[in-house]
Amino acid sequence: MKRAAAALALLIALPLAAAGHVTAEDLTEIRGVLDAQEKAWNRGDLRGYMNGYARGADTTFVSGDSIIRGWQTVLDRYTKKYDTRAKMGTLAYSDVALLPLGGDDVFVTGAWALARQPDNPHGRFTLLVRRVGKQWRIVYDHSS
Numbered sequence: 001m002k003r004a005a006a007a008l009a010l011l012i013a014l015p016l017a018a019a020g021h022v023t024a025e026d027l028t029e030i031r032g033v034l035d036a037q038e039k040a041w042n043r044g045d046l047r048g049y050m051n052g053y054a055r056g057a058d059t060t061f062v063s064g065d066s067i068i069r070g071w072q073t074v075l076d077r078y079t080k081k082y083d084t085r086a087k088m089g090t091l092a093y094s095d096v097a098l099l100p101l102g103g104d105d106v107f108v109t110g111a112w113a114l115a116r117q118p119d120n121p122h123g124r125f126t127l128l129v130r131r132v133g134k135q136w137r138i139v140y141d142h143s144s
Contacts, residue, residue, distance in 0.1 A: 097110065
C-alpha cells in the first residue's frame with residue numbers, strides 16, 4: 001500500500017515539477033481572472049471583461065474562421081458584437097481545466113454559455129494564459 005501511495009505521489013509530482021514554477025496559488029489566480037471576467041460581463045462592463053486579456057498587439061482571439069490580433073481590436077470586436085445588455089446576456093463558464101505548460105504559461109479549456117433572449121448560445125474555449133509581469137493574462141483565446 002505504501003508503494004502504491006508513493007507511486008501515486010510521484011505521478012502527481014512529476015508533471016508539476018516539469019511545469020516550472022507555476023504554483024497552486026498561480027492556478028487559483030488564473031481561475032480568479034476568469035471569475036472576474038464573468039462578473040464584469042454580467043454587469044455589462046466590456047472593458048472590465050477585457051482586463052483578463054494581455055494588453056498587447058500579440059493578443060489573439062480566434063472564432064469561426066476569423067483571427068483578431070491586438071487587445072484593442074479584440075475589444076472593438078466585442079463592443080460591436082455586444083452593443084446592448086440584451087445581446088450580452090448572462091455569461092457562465094463551466095468545465096474549466098487548467099494545465100501548466102511550463103515557465104509562465106498555462107493551457108485552459110472550458111465551456112461558455114450565454115443566457116439571453118431569444119437564444120442561449122454556448123460553446124467551448126481554449127486559452128493560453130501567460131504571466132505578464134506579476135499578473136496572469138490571456139494571450140490567446142480560441143472560442144467556438
